[in-house]
Amino acid sequence: MKSVLIKNANIVNEGQIIKGDVLIEEGYIVEIADSISMKSANTKIIDADERYLLPGMIDDQVHFREPGLTHKANIESESKAAIAGGTTTFIEMPNTVPQATTIELLEEKFDIAAKTSWANYSFMFGGTNDNLDEILKVDPKKVAGLKLFLGSSTGNMLVDDPKTLENIFSKTKLLISAHCEDETTIKKNLAAYQEEYGDDIPMECHPKIRSEEACYLSSSRAIKLAEKTGARLHVFHVSTERETHLFTNKKPLAKKKITAEVCIHHLWFTDQDYKTKGSKIKWNPAVKTEKDRDGLLKALLDDRIDVIASDHAPHTLEEKNNNYMNAPSGGPLVQHTLVALLEMYHKGKISIEKIVEKTAHNPAILFQIKERGYIRKGYKADLVLVDLNSPWTVKKENILYKCGWSPFEGTTFKSRVTHTLVNGTVVYENNKFANKSTAERLTFDRE
Template structure:
């Protein structure tokens, strides 16, 4: 399904050729374009140009997600391709994935985003376009199944789909506002909040946010605390409450869907390649970043 910039590959012959020909991991965002267009046309017929944001998860529906992701999984199984599906959002899609084999042996892996684990369609009423993502945030039932699949190993990675559109862009009408939002700064503390709520262990957070991405994408010398590895580290105080306010939001776009929320945990320090780059809301002006390298 086309998203920001109308990025889209949905020609079945082209897709099959890609799946058959590449030895590399194929990573995809799965929504069915035809289903989305048909749903949007129906809502436009009812509302004209004033379609409400509360329709977002009905336009970019669970059906649109499942049609596309099931097609990708079927293609991967038929061709033997290595497939990773980004930002899953529905309960039905969870039946496409397995926890019966070790991650290292999986040919098909899956990812969920922090916002799909946190928000539901009820939040559109208060958050509006500020939680307009593609795929859309779905129902509480969908969220519950995502948590279940994450903990039982069907979902392998927790990610953010970080897209820092400006506040002005997001305050446009639903049809004009871009999808996506900033989430990198608050991803870890949001997951620690879920830990405090008994939804996930700290070990599982580390596995899904650090170890597994490094394994799946074969990222060289990252994702683990090991001698000879790059020291990409955060220090988290699990019991240091703080509230998200405009003055401590570090995104250049200046807003967060978590604004006003008080987290129980706080990141106090961040190291990139062994260099301290963040210390208690202060970011060091540095060029600590380095190219990611990948094992063959």
Template sequence: MKAKTILIKNAKIINEGKVKEGDILIEGEYIKEVADSISAKSSDVVVIDVEGNYVLPGVIDDQVHFREPGLTHKADIGTESKAAIAGGITSFIEMPNTVPQTTTIEKLEEKFEIASKTSYANYSFMFGGTNDNLEEILKVDEKNVAALKLFLGSSTGNMLVDNPEVLEKIFSSTNLLIAVHCEDEATIRANMEEFTSKYGEDIPIENHPIIRSEEACYLSSSKAIELAKKTGARLHVFHLSTAKETKLFSNKIPLKDKKITAEVCIHHLWFSDEDYSKKGTLIKWNPAVKTAHDRDELWKALLDNRIDVVATDHAPHTLEEKKNVYTKAPSGGPLVQHALVAMMESYHRGRISLEKMVEKMCHNPAILFQIEKRGFIREGYFADLVVVDANSPWTVNKDNILYKCGWSPFEGTTFKSRVTHTFLNGTLVYNNFKFLNGNAAKRLTFDR
């Protein structure tokens, strides 16, 4: 439905710390009016009555791996952005560890070109830092790119930045927000040697959080924070997984004034090491899912604002790849289709309010990355909106999974909430399991 004017009636609007009944008028790509009651002023206005369901800003996922170019047997920008739209994620920021890696301006622009043709959701990309591409980093226009991504612990792809002098030079030389994956490589290698000598390649998966340990995470995160404080760099620490790391972050100042911020991912809020016996390598992530105590402390830090953002780290692999023995099974899993409904489930369980959920998934990514006119339901902002029916149970199964890899760590889970409509830049692109108008996506822009 590509209508010039759309009127959303009878919404429970979740926005800026409040849940309020009202209507939303969309004109072209933008929100024209938000009010208690709005009347259609002509027959040309398309009226959508959402019948008391929740309307929230489109979710902004600041960390995804859509695998294109080079790894498209697992996923691609088209398939995964389509799954994201069905899950209420209207904007994504994708990571640089593709094949080839996004570590030159030329490769970055090639990704933007692909997304401009195939993405269902709004898009941006992070530029990748390595031990030897500082000259390319300095060419990056901070108004056009979401951030700089550094792997301080090796993950998918060989992008480990492990030269301390290079690291300090990067931190000192760029105005870009620096997003980091923090796990200490030396600690992990020593742990791997110990467990490989004991078990060979088929290490029991329950040992994953011992190999990629609390110590490995904390050592790397604390060093990155120390370096950011020394150089004045703007640092964002991805996917916290331990209770200990949460103590490194502050909630004493507003997000817009923070120089050091943190994120937690859906899987670290949902699973614990008790789930390895059932889920096996399907929940093998880096950093590892750790203890129930870690999970509880991550929730506390999220709710008291030491952790600023909830993301997915959507990182699909084929089932064949994931079912390898421990040492050969890759880390990562698909999450964009189920992230919002999983957080809604946490709301139903009394763990988080709707207002706080929207703050962490919609408002804060927009503030943190200085994304222009998104992340809020405000007049003059792009009409990226999601309608959620909080009482429409459904069970995740092979028939309704949209990821190219065809599986989900949530298979068999029944969610109480369902995304019914997704609007992107004023266009209704998803309506009750049907995709409409696949060409409404735009490149994200930044107010810097």
């Protein structure tokens, strides 16, 4: 494997920005110093020219739609979009077709990724009301965790039996990641709006149907169950200011038993954007008010919320262009998450150091991912070089998602990703995919 020397970079790592060089050999970072001389004629030199070198993003929640839904996306297409956006590692969800609710079906997804993924990968195992025996077979050192849908599921993945939930929480050693929305509340709200509008419910009603109350009821219930059973719980895509008060910043992340994630769309959009974006910003949980958006950012900055993710969940435009009742929730985001966060940096809302903490360091800590998430000697060289002053506009021709659209279409970002390295290999360079990725299955430092 060719060695790589990155020179003259602003290295962002562990709360600091230092100017220096990084040497990579055999996929690992072997030296970080003020100045490093070329060791071999076989070394590829990248002059960063004072651009910013970040650990690659670790996105802990994506839906890449393979197997079974590949008209929307697949692991190859979406992992390439991730690489172009500065995400070098992803954790994918189990609600594919078939659902990853047995060891055999889970390993089939790993086999696909081993052949086609451009980014490092792991997958969540899916819980149901009747697969506890299978859950207990999962090796925590080889699988990211267990995904439970406590609301808004596809197929039979809604886990709504209280006894089953308590059994799972009590017996699994896996980290439990949960989608929290109360189905009873949502169904009641939906019935009221259907009575008024039929199937043509205005898209602006989405956050009233999938309401703050629905989110809070489910999140608080899951947290109480985790506290009762001692389970390790991670609440996905927190979307309301009210929910942020369920989480604490009194402990360091490594000692927390209950953690939280926020997604880029809940930090960027508000309910006012439904007027222009319509179903393109229809997600579950819903994008809510400006107060909620500001409260989520505050909780992120004060460390009640631990990580930022994309919840990348593509659908075709044809599917999204249906009326409210028939337009699926979710949208493609993984290519644009980092540049959107850097736009927030330019606006003075968040520091680059905090972005790195929440997108790389903290996911590595939270999931106990081995040798990733930092720019450290002895760690895998998953790295991203970004130019903070190279404006570009999101257009159809530069969107890499298989579905071909983005809720950010027409947005101009000041920053761009110029290079992405996966396990020491330069796989993306100046808007082109360079070498075939050397992506790897994640391993975990767990008992």
